[in-house]
Amino acid sequence: xxxxxxxxxxxxxxxxxxxxxxxxxxxxxxxxxxxxxxxxxxxxxxxxxxxxxxxxxxxxxxxxxxxxxxxxxxxxxxxxxxxxxxxxxxxxxxxxxxxxxxxxxxxxxxxxxxxxxxxxxxxxxxxxxxxxxxxxxxxxxxxxxxxxxxxxxxxxxxxxxxxxxxxxxxxxxxxxxxxxxxxxxxxxxxxxxxxxxxxxxxxxxxxxxxxxxxxxxxxxxxxxxxxxxxxxxxxxxxxxxxxxxxxxxxxxxxxxxxxxxxxxxxxxxxxxxxxxxxxxxxxxxxxxxxxxxxxxxxxxxxxxxxxxxxxxxxxxxxxxxxxxxxxxxxxxxxxxxxxxxxxxxxxxxxxxxxxxxxxxxxxxxxxxxxxxxxxxxxxxxxxxxxxxxxxxxxxxxxxxxxxxxxxxxxxxxxxxxxxxxxxxxxxxxxxxxxxxxxxxxxxxxxxxxxxxxxxxxxxxxxxxxxxxxxxxxxxxxxxxxxxxxxxxxxxxxxxxxxxxxxxxxxxxxxxxxxxxxxxxxxxxxxxxxxxxxxxxxxxxxxxxxxxxxxxxxxxxxxxxxxxxxxxx
Numbered sequence: 001x002x003x004x005x006x007x008x009x010x011x012x013x014x015x016x017x018x019x020x021x022x023x024x025x026x027x028x029x030x031x032x033x034x035x036x037x038x039x040x041x042x043x044x045x046x047x048x049x050x051x052x053x054x055x056x057x058x059x060x061x062x063x064x065x066x067x068x069x070x071x072x073x074x075x076x077x078x079x080x081x082x083x084x085x086x087x088x089x090x091x092x093x094x095x096x097x098x099x100x101x102x103x104x105x106x107x108x109x110x111x112x113x114x115x116x117x118x119x120x121x122x123x124x125x126x127x128x129x130x131x132x133x134x135x136x137x138x139x140x141x142x143x144x145x146x147x148x149x150x151x152x153x154x155x156x157x158x159x160x161x162x163x164x165x166x167x168x169x170x171x172x173x174x175x176x177x178x179x180x181x182x183x184x185x186x187x188x189x190x191x192x193x194x195x196x197x198x199x200x201x202x203x204x205x206x207x208x209x210x211x212x213x214x215x216x217x218x219x220x221x222x223x224x225x226x227x228x229x230x231x232x233x234x235x236x237x238x239x240x241x242x243x244x245x246x247x248x249x250x251x252x253x254x255x256x257x258x259x260x261x262x263x264x265x266x267x268x269x270x271x272x273x274x275x276x277x278x279x280x281x282x283x284x285x286x287x288x289x290x291x292x293x294x295x296x297x298x299x300x301x302x303x304x305x306x307x308x309x310x311x312x313x314x315x316x317x318x319x320x321x322x323x324x325x326x327x328x329x330x331x332x333x334x335x336x337x338x339x340x341x342x343x344x345x346x347x348x349x350x351x352x353x354x355x356x357x358x359x360x361x362x363x364x365x366x367x368x369x370x371x372x373x374x375x376x377x378x379x380x381x382x383x384x385x386x387x388x389x390x391x392x393x394x395x396x397x398x399x400x401x402x403x404x405x406x407x408x409x410x411x412x413x414x415x416x417x418x419x420x421x422x423x424x425x426x427x428x429x430x431x432x433x434x435x436x437x438x439x440x441x442x443x444x445x446x447x448x449x450x451x452x453x454x455x456x457x458x459x460x461x462x463x464x465x466x467x468x469x470x471x472x473x474x475x476x477x478x479x480x481x482x483x484x485x486x487x488x489x490x491x492x493x494x495x496x497x498x499x500x501x502x503x504x505x506x507x508x509x510x511x512x513x514x515x516x517x518x519x520x521x522x523x524x525x526x527x528x529x530x531x532x533x534x535x536x537x538x539x540x541x542x543x544x545x546x547x548x549x550x551x552x553x554x555x556x557x558x559x560x561x562x563x564x565x566x567x568x
Contacts, residue, residue, distance in 0.1 A: 003082055003194055004034065004056075005047045006298065007266035007281055009207040010217050010228070010246055013194075014048065014056055016207070017082070032056040035064055035165060050284075064165065071157035076102060081168050083194050084110050084151040104181035105159065107172055108152040151187050155180070197298040204281055205262040208244045219249070226261065233265075248284075257288075346525040353528075354464050358457040369451060372403055372443070379439045382408030385452055390469035393489050398461040400469050401452035405440025406433075427474070427509065447540035453492050465528040466491025467516040481513045484520040495519040497541040498534045499550065515547070522551055 004014035011019075018032065034048055034056050045058045059067070068077070123132045150168040155175060163174045176182060193199050211217055212228050223229040226243025234252040235241065241253070245261035250268040253259055257271045259278075266284035271277055275288040276295070282288065283300030294303055362369075373384045382404055388411075390400040413435055414428060421428050436444070443449040456462040462469060469490035475482045496515035501508065519527070527550070534545045 002036070002044060002047060005050070006200065006283055007246075007248060007264045008204060009211050009264065010220060010230075010248060012050075012284075013082070017080070018056070033064060033067065034058045035061070061164065065161070068157055068161050073158060074102060075157040077153075077155050077157050077160050079153045079155070079165070079168060079171065081151055084149065102156050104183065105153065105155040105172075105175050107150050107168070107182065107184050108187045109184050110149040110151045110187045197296070200281055200298045201262070201279065201296070204264050205244070208246050208262050208264065211246065212244055220246075239271075251282075254290075346523070349525045350463060350465075350528055351460075353525075354457050357464060358454045362454050362458065365451060365454075368448075372448060372451075375439055376404055380407060380437050388471065390471050390490065391475055391486060392461050392469070393486060395475075395486050397472070398456065400461070401455055403443055403449040403452060405437060405443050405449050406435040407437065410435040427512075450492055450540075457492065461489070463489040463491045463528075464493065465531045466494055467519065468494060468496065468512075477509075478513055481516060484517045488520055488523065493531060493535040493541065495531060495547070495550065498531060498538055498545045499547045500541075500544060502544050518547070518551060527551070 004012070004017075006013045008016045014034075036044070036058060048056050048058050071077075121133070122130060125131050150172060153168050153171060155171075159175055159178065159180050160171070163171065163178075165171050172182070194203070208228075212222075212226050217228065219232070220228050220230055223235065224241055224243065227241045227245045227247075229235060229247045230249040230251070232249045233247045235247065236253060236255040236257070238255045239253040240256075240258040241247075242258070242260045245259055245263050245265075247253065247259075247265045248267040248269075251265040251270070253265070253271045254273040254275070256274045258276045259265065259271060260276075261279070263277055263280050263282070265271065265277070265282045266286065268285045269282045269287070271282075271288045272290045272292075274291045276293045277288055278293075278295045280294050280297045280299060282294070282303075283298075286300050286303060288294050288299075288303045292303060297303075376384050384404060386402045386404040386406070387399045388402070389397045392398050417430065417433075417435075418428070420430060440449070453462055457464055466489050467485040470485070475486070494515070495518060496512050499515055500511055530550050534550060535541060538545060
């Protein structure tokens, strides 16, 4: 049974896909073409036409090539891998908005929705000993799925002429070899591999629930709790139906048969006497034999005693190819949501205070900033500011500003000095760092080198109070710590800066983790105020303040067990 013809809610998978295309910003003059990658049975074309209500046309490689040759210069090709279908919430119109560029190729890659999960790569030596463990969070791991998780490709039709379209991965490789400009875009949310029955069952379960709650599906009536039945279906009064369940047009359920949801009975399918169908999708025209059991399956044809959660995946036409014209406008895809610490009122008050104090401080301190800038220029060659990319809330990167305190090529020389690092964890620190200039030592001792970060606060990259901004490399070390610190804006000062141990040379990484997580767990506007006051009284953390003076006593500031971080 072709995947595109499989039952999907009250319709077919292809029908649902076509309904999503109706919202595209451009018309589809070339129609919807289906390019199968398996031997096509004699009735395949009719099945696809029935599933798509005459809107789709199966083609082979030669016919596709002819269609592409007939395209005009402004026509484009939208190729969808039917195997990798995104979550039902995915808005195709918003997804494509602003991305339809006639000059280049765009690939949408399904990277998954679990943004806090990481892939780990272990490198071993010849004896099996571990040399290095590398942890990659989604953005760093995207190149690894770029050739296996492509869901959609948009390309100018002229670039695809003469290219054999076997899969989107092969198309991507062929276009790149031709020198075509291309970009990869992460597909938001989950996507499933619909050659695997669990993915088909999962998507159907979600769609069944939505359509039953809608209660206004033309040609269907509610027949019992959470049971949606076509007016042209036949259900024996002695049959037992347990929702959520959809029975499509022409399907029949015989006497003493039992159908347990979430399930979909496709058009013309038959569940015969005393048979049981549970948590399954039954293809159009299929028959479940008397007294047989079908459980957790995507099934077609004549089904006998086939109980069990496994089964062969349906044949899958991998690509839907749609020539498009022009481009359109639509709202942008909403950015990925990330956890935020604290109540809405505290967050609003925090941002208001950040903006007001940063703006006022920049005005008051502008003469001092100008003097420092001139001194830096006079002392050594190089820019006034050191710009380093750090991660802010949600893992987005931003240019973090500081006054330059080192020689111009300091960053390139850091790897040579790793062997002399005096602190643990991902930090790097030398008490007598040869790269630091004479003026830089004074700026660091007085914390004046941090003042340009007031600009980052003003722009919303940072806050006055929060975890210290760290680059991508440092944030790969500890998973719970990363989740906590990237749920809030990084700060110029924070709990770690004012409460860490007196021996600053020790640089205990675990202490750093402890205070960052404690800050997120106890976040409040009052806590920020106390940290700001303590920062001023200690001249920027020149000496330590007991954590018991800052943190509320009613809740212990301890790292949670089990590798999880509880967000406030």
